[in-house]
Amino acid sequence: MKVTNFFVAASCLLLSYSSVTLAVVDITTLKGPTVNTAVPAVGNGAVTDPASTTFGTGTTSRIALYVPGNVYKDYPGWLPLYKALVFQGIPVTVTKDISVAKTHSAVIAYQALQSKYLGLLDGLTWSTYVSGGKTLIAIGMTSTDMFLTSSFGVTPDTTTNKNAREVIVLSPPSAAYPSTSVNSMFDMTDVRDKEIPLWRGDLDTGFTTIGYTLAASTAPNGVFALGSYRTSAGVIDTKAGITIKSTANGGKAVAIGLDLGAFIGESNGGKTNGIPRSYDAQYEPGYDNFIRLIKQLYVTSTSTGLVTSWPVPGNMGVHFSWTYDIDAQDSYELAYTVAKDLQSRGIGGTINWQAKLVKDAYDVASFSHYYRNISAVEALGNMELSSHSVSHSPNLLNFPVGTGKEIWSGIEYDEENYFPFIGQCTNTSATGPWTTNVPGATPCDTPNARLYFYTVAGSLLGEARVSKYILESISINNSTVVSFRTGHLLYPDALPQVLAAAG
Helix, strand or coil, rough: HHHHHHHHHHHHHHHCCCCCCCCCCCHHHHCCCCCCCCCCCCCCCCCCHHHHCCCCCCCCCCEECCCCCHHHHHHCHHHHHHHHHHHHCCCCCEEEHHHHHCCCCCCEECCCCCCCCCCCCCCHHHHHHHHHEEEEEEEEECCCHHHHHHHEEEEEECCCCCCEEEEEEECECCECCCCCCCHHCCCCCCHHHEEEEEEECCCCCCCCECEEEECCCCCCCCCCEEEEEECCCCEEEEEEEEEECCCCCCCCCEEECHHHHHHHHHHHHHCCCCCCCCCCCCCCCCCCHHHHHHHHHHHHCCCCCCCCCCCCCCCCCCCCCCEECCCCHHHHHHHHHHHHHHHHHCCCCEEEECCCCCCCCCCCHHHHCCHHHHHHHHCCCCCCECCCCCCCCCCCHHHHCCCCCCCEECCCCCCCECCCCEEEEECCCCCCEEECCCCCCCCCCCCCCCCCEECCCCCCCHHHHHHHHHHHHHHHCCCCCEECCCCHHCCCCCCHHHCCCCC
């Protein structure tokens, strides 16, 4: 379809909005923002020391999250792990002190069971703890301390770089091993419950894992694989990913061969590209399955019974946030339909509009053709005007922060004019070579031939400040744009600072 036809389609669509004062701004005449944005200082920031928080309070009935010494500096994922536990209603006390941790009936030792973090007698302490009938859950155990290997019944990998492990397959409970009943809450007939994906297909990389070789043992208190790795070749790894070993008096030693805190942090930060098996509107428990397992281990760690909070309290209302993304030419009319329906129900929401100003391999310059339709939605009065970026780039995670001088300058050339362009990559055979129509671009197949589209000339500040400027300029309500959602829900580390700087 030729570009001129889109103007005809837009005109026909606008006829149905005769009672609406449509935006009369000609975006080809706009030039701005006129004020530069100060480039924010970005970085990983300071890591949180558990000792600096108030998370160390509570009684010994709580599960203890043990993060000793400087573990928090090397593994800041303890914090998203803590929050994930709390969000699932599990009461948690965070401590750096082994003498405090061992007073609890259940302990999560987060990356603590590595040789460099273990004190001289720590292995013996934890062995005594488990043999005393308590539950120890080790995240990322790599130590070969004889007390630990005996208590857990495993020997860890000498290497932790096993990117070929793409799934953890949970095992059904075994009647011969009573402790495996903790897996009973998983639906073993539903692959979404039974298998936890680890492989980031879009990035062609997996999470670093540790495999455990099980010692020879016999039921009922021997070691058992609660979860096994399946490789990209479809083969079950000989080394397990989740193991459990019990004692006659109810003690349990559980090893999880994944940095669960980092996995949760990257999941919450939109860095798990390709891991979900569906894009939306599907059941995808992800890391929740690890938290459910920990919750079951916690509540069964003592015969007296422990209390957790239901994540959604009874007799309480549930709040929904209605948000919609407009990022394709055929979605502009649908935006009005959705907004009108919500208005009839007395509901408001947010529509995130992509300010697509350039025709490229993704789509036509849909915003340039249809932006007047935003006026019809604004006139309804129930939807927040929000940004959905300029480029909707698949490689946003690789964008530089930018200069803070990026502008839209209509159809006129300007040195700072922001024109991110998406080209398409083509693989000419099973092994390449790759070609691209991206002008001057060589990273089309980065990383590992997985990005079939690639954006050049993009920046984070450009995405934020230019989209904000364009949307505010055409708003019939003089709206201030304060919300932003990235394309593909990607979340660069520097995004919070960039959005704050751009207003």
